[in-house]
Amino acid sequence: MSESQSSIRGTMNSDLGYLKGAIYNTGTIAILAASATLEEQGIEHSLIGIWKQGNWVKNWREEIAFTSIAQGSGRYSKSVVFMGMCGDVLIGTPQEFRAEQLAKGPDAPNRLRTIHEVRAIGEYFFAVGMRRQVFRKHMGSTSWERVDEGVFITNKSKTIAGFLSIDGFSEKEVYAVGHRGEIWIFDGSQWRQIESPTNLILNCVRCTPQGQVFACGQSGVILSGRGSTWTELKQDITDEMIVSLAALGDRVYFATGDAVLFSLEDGKFHETRIKRNQDATTGFLDSNGQELLSVGEKDIYRYNGAEWSRISDPEFNIKE
Numbered sequence: 001m002s003e004s005q006s007s008i009r010g011t012m013n014s015d016l017g018y019l020k021g022a023i024y025n026t027g028t029i030a031i032l033a034a035s036a037t038l039e040e041q042g043i044e045h046s047l048i049g050i051w052k053q054g055n056w057v058k059n060w061r062e063e064i065a066f067t068s069i070a071q072g073s074g075r076y077s078k079s080v081v082f083m084g085m086c087g088d089v090l091i092g093t094p095q096e097f098r099a100e101q102l103a104k105g106p107d108a109p110n111r112l113r114t115i116h117e118v119r120a121i122g123e124y125f126f127a128v129g130m131r132r133q134v135f136r137k138h139m140g141s142t143s144w145e146r147v148d149e150g151v152f153i154t155n156k157s158k159t160i161a162g163f164l165s166i167d168g169f170s171e172k173e174v175y176a177v178g179h180r181g182e183i184w185i186f187d188g189s190q191w192r193q194i195e196s197p198t199n200l201i202l203n204c205v206r207c208t209p210q211g212q213v214f215a216c217g218q219s220g221v222i223l224s225g226r227g228s229t230w231t232e233l234k235q236d237i238t239d240e241m242i243v244s245l246a247a248l249g250d251r252v253y254f255a256t257g258d259a260v261l262f263s264l265e266d267g268k269f270h271e272t273r274i275k276r277n278q279d280a281t282t283g284f285l286d287s288n289g290q291e292l293l294s295v296g297e298k299d300i301y302r303y304n305g306a307e308w309s310r311i312s313d314p315e316f317n318i319k320e
Helices: 036-040
Strands: 006-009 016-023 029-035 046-052 055-062 066-071 080-084 088-093 096-101 115-121 124-129 133-138 163-170 173-178 183-186 191-194 202-207 213-217 222-226 229-232 242-248 251-256 261-265 268-272 284-287 292-295 300-303 308-310 315-319
Touching (some): 055 315, 173 202
Parallel strands (some): 066 115
Antiparallel strands (some): 066 080, 124 133, 213 222, 242 251, 284 292
16 A cells, blocks of 8 residues: 555546445445546555545545446445456455455466456355366455365466456355356356347346346346246347446346446336436446446446435545
8 A cells, every 4th residue: 555645636637537436334435446647657556445424534545447346245244345357356354455366377467367256155255267167265364265166267278358347145056147148147166158139248247135147338228036947138228338337126227337227127227327417427336235336437426226425525645
């Protein structure tokens, strides 16, 4: 971590951009952001903020480009993981974090074999990436293990494939999706490929409290299913890339990178506006079951099922 004498505030005129977020069961929120100034200088970095009970309680800069966040569950609900594209891990609680590494060696994550997402499933954290890499660790453990036997693509293969997202109902029913519309299911020991109704890129997969699984991605594609049975759901709201989805109550929300937000309820799609008479950026969604978190390039919003509330912009130190 680095100290700084210069700060930026996340206003519409600043160079601060929000990337990802996670909302804990307690309502605590963790945010990943980046500075356009540092990006232009070619400085690898991540800006991390922890919001709790109406205030930013901890904001700092790391010299690693983190790409995903996951919050723990159950007795580990205070834990949070920040995952870097090359397998760098920052894990801990808002009070204290430690650094870890997914793996080392010739088959470890690197810039040509990146990690895309980390997710809490049961009492495990799972991480997935290109060449269908899959790692997991028990939330009470300090070490990660590979669980990609039978799906991992070695350097000897010319096949281009990878997992972009993962989620599950438990560590014995895990779903991973990615390039060419691939859908795989993991039973805790073995992976099995499921016949997919699309060959389009799938960016995100999520399991809902109602027992359904949804996946979304390229050209506005949305899939629904569970186990071996999957169908494509037709919608006419957008044909842009859908980058994320999250469930709140009986509704499933979807967001594009161009700030299009819509929901699915009772089999029908509905356009959603965060704020009337003004534009609000969105793109990344997360849910703790009680609230929905929307993270856009310039905005962070919470939604309790009835109204949206904007979270104030944090200040980050960017100059060493």
